[in-house]
Each structure stands twice: as C-alpha cells, then as structure tokens.
Amino acid sequence: MASLSVNWITEKHIDFEYKRYVLLGYLKEVSDNFTGSRLYPSLSELITHYRNVVAIRDNKKNLFNSFPERLTGTDASGTQLNYEKILQDDHLMQEIESIISYAVPLFEQYLKEGKTVYDFIESRLHIFPVGIMPLNADEGYLMLKFGPGQETLVYSFHLTIFENPDEKYRGIATNFVGVWEKSVSNTFENIKLDLIRQFRHMPNPATYVIESELDIPLEETLLPIARRSLVKYVASQLPN
Template sequence: MNTLPINWLTEGLIDFEYKKYLLLAYLQAAKTEFGQQRLYPVFSDLIMHYRNLKQVKEHKQLVYEQFPQRISRADFEKLELVYQKIVEDDETMQQIEEIIQYATPLFTQTLEEGKELYEFVESNLEISPVGITPMYHDEGYLFLDAFPGKETQVYLYRITVFQNTYEKYRGINTQHVQTVRRGLALTHENLKVQLLKEHKELPNPATFVVVSKVPVPLEHSLLPIAKRSLVKYVAKLSA
C-alpha cells in the first residue's frame, strides 16, 4: 500500500499543499486496507504517526520511543538533528504547525475506523484453554482457527515481560509450527496430545485455542489480534 515515510513532516519540500497531497494519499490507502479488513501493519503505522504529531505539537521534539523498532537509534538521531534545524527556522516551523493542525483530525478519524475494526474482530474471538493448564502460562502452544473452515494454525508462543520506570509491558513472539485439518478424529485435545508426543522438549505446555467467528485475513488481522488477546488472557490468569 501507499506508505508515509517516518520523517514525512521534515523530509523533502516543506510545503502545505505538498504535504497535504502525501497525507491524503496515505490515509486513503489506509482506509482501503480497513475496507478489506486488513489492520496490520497500517494500524500500527497510523498510531506511530499520530503520536509523533502530538509530540511535535506539544513539545516541538521527536521522542525515540514513539517510533517503530525498524528505525535505529542512529537514524533517529539524524532525523532529530534535521528537525532541530527546522524548529529554529520560524517560517518553516509555521508551515509545519499548519500541516499538523490539518493532519491531526484526519489521523484521529482514520484511527477511529481502525479501532472499530479491531474491536469488531476482537469481540468475535473466543479464547479457551485446551486440556489442563499448568501454572506457567508464558510459553506454550496457540491454536488458531479461522472462519470458515476446519484448519487449525499451530504456533509456539512465548510471552516476555519488560518494563520502564513507569509501566510494565508484555510482548509475545510466535513461531508457526504446522497447519492441520481437524475432524472427528483430530480435536483440539487430540492435537495437543499429538504435539506432546512429537515435541518432548515441552512436556507440559500451556495450550490455548482462539476461534474466530467472522472471516478476516489471517496474517493482517486475525493473528495479530489473537496474539494480543492471548497476552491479555494470560495476564488475567497470572494476576
């Protein structure tokens, strides 16, 4: 899809009409993705750009933590130097502020559309344990059933906890193991038993199944939202 560079505010020509053209093309592409029920990666990018706009508007500075992991500290520092020169130029800064005022409500509106789609998909997911759940929940198997069909995507998952001065965060990594077709002879419970026999390095893994009740793209919506739902589910179990 049509993407928006991380440093779109400061890159190239600092001109209101030019930036407006870039922005509208990007937001139209984002809306097209949402129309196809594809949330990621566009939803994450929208959030990043919106937070950046707010930071610039409120503090006239860029904050490294607001940028996605794909931008390195060195790249960010170069961007920050360019931006600092712009801040010191009153005429250019006025153009930037006009662009921010125009862009902020448009980002808000598009993000709301993404949020509605996210909540729709999330509300149509059912998550439950498979078999007996051990005390340790931060590593195990995730079974993912898309709608319609009888295929189950099997993933290994691992939840990691990291924190800064103010908050604790939970992240999740997944690794696709296999795709299986379920039936009367291969229920979720039987599938877990089969995995235990094949992968003895995990003798008693936590196993959860997430079932979608609506058809949505696997990689761009279902899997990312299922992973976040599992993190929240496990956090409640561990509380």
C-alpha cells in the first residue's frame, strides 16, 4: 500500500509539480481503497495528513522550525555552535504555500469520500445486547456476524476512559477469541453460555452482537467500525 510521509511537504524536492505528483499518486490509492470498502488505515492516515497540513498553514513558524539546520561555525569563544536554517529562499516558501493551498481541498474531498463510505457501513450495522447485562458493561464479548454465512466471530473487549480537564474519551481494546457457528439451535444466547463455561473469569459478561448483511473486509473496515460503534452504543446506554 502506498504511504505518504508525515513530512512529505518538506522532505526531498520542494517543487510544486513533484509534490502534486506524489500527492495525487497517494490519493488515487486511497480512493481505490475506499471504492473497495477498505477504509483503514487509509482513513485514519488521511485525517492525520489533513490536520498536519492545516496546522502548517495556520502556523508558518512551525513549518520554518521543521526544516533542518546546517552548522555555520562557532561563536567568538568557540564554545557555542551556530546554526542556520537551510530554508532561506522566498521561492521555496512560495512553493510550499502553493503545495498547501493545493493539498487542503484535496484532502477535504477525499475525507468526504471516506466518511460517506464509513457512514453507509455504520448505518448497516445492527447492535443489540445478549442476555442479562451486568451493572458494569465495560468488559465482555463482542459477537460479529456479517455477510451471507452463519459464522460468528467472537472478540473479548475492554472499554477504557481517558480524561482531560475538558472531556472524557472512551477507547476499546479487543482480542479475538474464536469462531462459532450460529444456527437455529445454537443461538447467540447459547454462544454466550458456551463462552461463560469456557472462560470462567467472566461469569456474567456484557455481551453484544453486531450484525451486518454487508460482505466487506473484516480487518480493514468492519472490525474498526464495529469497535467504534460499540463504544458509542455502550456510552449511549449509560445514565446521564
């Protein structure tokens, strides 16, 4: 998979046409991934690149400081090394500004494309709890069933909360447990009971099913979206 360096603007040749070529090549592969419903890691990388470019645009001092320095000598005492920024050319700054002006709307366009795919897939997910729920729903099992088959992928999950002075962030860690075959006689409730028998450290785990009729890539799309959707669902069930 093609990748774009975090410092793609300032590394190698600082030339608008060259950077345009590099960017368009990267974005073409991103678009191909989105068309094939392969969202990750392309979408998260795209968000990072967009934020970086906007930050550079809004704070040119950071851009200047990101350039390497070269040693020019020492001070009169010979104890202090003197450096100067390699970037001293107004033409280079104009090239960089042109690159940024070109890149920002393109990133926004492809982010919109990725979000459209994300929202469509998320809207096709059906989430519901299985059995009696414990008071603490931060740990348990996620059953993932998608496509035309009856295979149900089971993951253990653990929710965490990160706090800063302004707000809380919820994260989720998952581990693959195994594959169960769902059938008329082997319902989601039966699968949960089987999990409890096999893994006794969670006698009454919070258990959720996420179903989708879509047949899409698991690791690149469904699992990342399912994880985020589960975090939102659990948070929505908490008392205000």
